[in-house]
Amino acid sequence: MNKLRLRSLLAFLFAFALIAAACGSDSDTASDDGGSSDDSSSSDDDGSSDDSSGDDGAASGLEGTLRVLIHQNPPGVEFFESFNDDFEAANPGVNVEMAVVKADDIPTVNQTRLNANDIDVTTISVTGFDKAVQPYMSDVDTPFWQQLIEAGLLMDLSDQPYVQNYDEAAIADGSFDGGVYSLGLGRTIYSGVFVNLDLLADVGIDVPTTWDELVSACDAVTDAGFKCMIAGGQDGWPVFVGTYGLLGALYPDQAGMVEGLWTGDLKWNDERGLELFDRYATYADMLDAESAGLTGDSAGPRFAAGDVAFGPMGAWMAGPIDDAASFEWTYIPFPGADDAADNQTFFGKYDMSLAVAAETPVADIAHAYLAAFSDPATYNDFANATNYLPTQPTAELSNTLGAATAPILQQGNFAIGQEQLYVNPKGAGQWAIGREAALWLYNGDFGDPVEAANQVQADLESGLAG
The missing domain is CATH 3.40.190.10 (Periplasmic binding protein-like II)
Structure with a gap:
């Protein structure tokens, strides 16, 4: 990953976010996602504070701890470790705590940690929003991701600008009942x-x-x-x-x-x-x-x-x-x-999908984190590091697999x-x-x-x- 490029991007994004916050533009998002409100008392809840202007966190206006959960996938883990370092460097007031679990454990761990309000950004699935119950099916259980949405544990990301960096099919895969609840980071053949x-x-x-x-x-x-x-x-x-x-x-x-x-x-x-x-x-x-x-x-x-x-x-x-x-x-x-x-x-299938906890106390940091990750240049680096088929239309795999699959996928x-x-x-x-x-x-x-x-x-x- 090009760290200088990423840090410059992050600095721009968060400076823009700070100006927008000062103008009150966060109020709609905060009231919808439960992360923060526009009154002074809630700024402490989401990790930012009006009193932080004299410390390092003021560089981006973000301050707090972001708890991230991903699945065990060596290239993906390595990428996120580097990305987290860059994100923290660009936001000295932010600490990213990342946990890594086996893919098979994702449903159980998400159920536990989301109910305990112990996670902010999480890998909600490594198979996309699959096994959806269809009208012709009877006496079957709803998939775990649907149960989490219907329990009010996942945030609707529909209004977040970074969602539009992904192609329509990927957005549709992470959607349910009119809302967008996950970012599909890649497809797997x-x-x-x-x-x-x-x-x-x-x-x-x-x-x-x-x-x-x-x-x-x-x-x-x-x-x-x-x-x-x-x-x-x-x-x-x-x-x-x-x-x-x-x-x-x-x-x-x-x-x-x-x-x-x-x-x-x-x-x-x-x-x-x-x-x-x-x-x-x-x-x-x-x-x-x-x-x-x-x-x-x-x-x-x-x-x-x-x-x-x-x-x-x-x-x-x-x-x-x-x-x-x-x-x-x-x-x-x-x-x-x-x-x-x-x-x-x-x-x-769709593979790794990221979601945001509905009750995260650091919604501003969670959205900034996903916005930085979703920057086309950063995402392109991620796709090439993991060999996922890209879900952003501007990304390309610059390897033998990419050359082999491009004529079919295009x-x-x-x-x-x-x-x-x-x-x-x-x-x-x-x-x-x-x-x-x-x-x-x-x-x-x-x-x-x-x-x-x-x-x-x-x-x-x-x-x-x-």
Whole structure:
């Protein structure tokens, strides 16, 4: 990050904020978000004070402690540590206390700390506002983020200027019931395939664009003595996540697919469903036996060794692969459909999303913090540090992943995947989540794809009937 650039920006922003505050322009925001009011007694509550003109905090007019919560993600943590240092340097009256938790702990920690009024800016989700309850669903629980909003624990950011730095889709993802409650800091692709271009050239084949071409390419690669593809079979989940692009290729309308499964208009064992499961089985056979000993984290560096043609993995592995690979590579949508035109979409999710506690006593600092982070130059640095697909229209990834994905993303061909849209009916059997079936076929839980599809549909219907 360019610290001089950031500090100059922060100084400008906060000088402007101080002038605006003196003119009374904060009163509307304060009354809406519960952070501070425009009377003299409340300035002590939000960490600023009219009596601070003689101390260091007067440089920006901000004073107090900002409590920030983020999730464990090494590049992201490193960036925020540096950003926090810069923010404190530009605002000597401010202290940033940052806590880091595991991603799986975010719902519980947010519930506890927001209710205790023990947090100001928080990572509210690493999957966006997902699993929203739809009108056709019945007897399902509302997602945790919705429960926090309806409990009045998150601040509506609709009127904050920095929100407009993000693209419309990202703003929509962080919105609920007419308000904007989170900033989506990035998107993640989980449906693509890393391709070893040098290996394919050595074998004498092109990058596959259809399902049949992929199968033929694998045959050619293995006949030449190389490995076709690998995934983190030891962890399990990377095997089925590797097929999310295959699922999307056959069901490009992922939201429509979820609705169809709930209403009965689609079935896992109808004609198209059986085609999907047959391809799941083929995919499981194409995975090299070495996959069984690989974790999700080790599969990327193993692909980078150079003797594997394809790595069906999330885009988050781009960093480790770029660091270790000595060959040319690219990242493509999974060629799961028969028509190349149907294999032009990346599927994924929104990742890290920041929110502000509704009852924070330092609302002015929280907004200044998010405004500084949301500055396009600073945000661009963040996106490149984390390899998130940018949610600001002016940001670009200046690396191999960015070059590979730009032609697809610039066409608007990014869609939220089924994992973020599907809510399993209560009472459904253990095999009801059909998007995971490639793992079961890989593990040998089912010896036949038709048997697997029939079982998945039966377990789904047991929940729908309840």
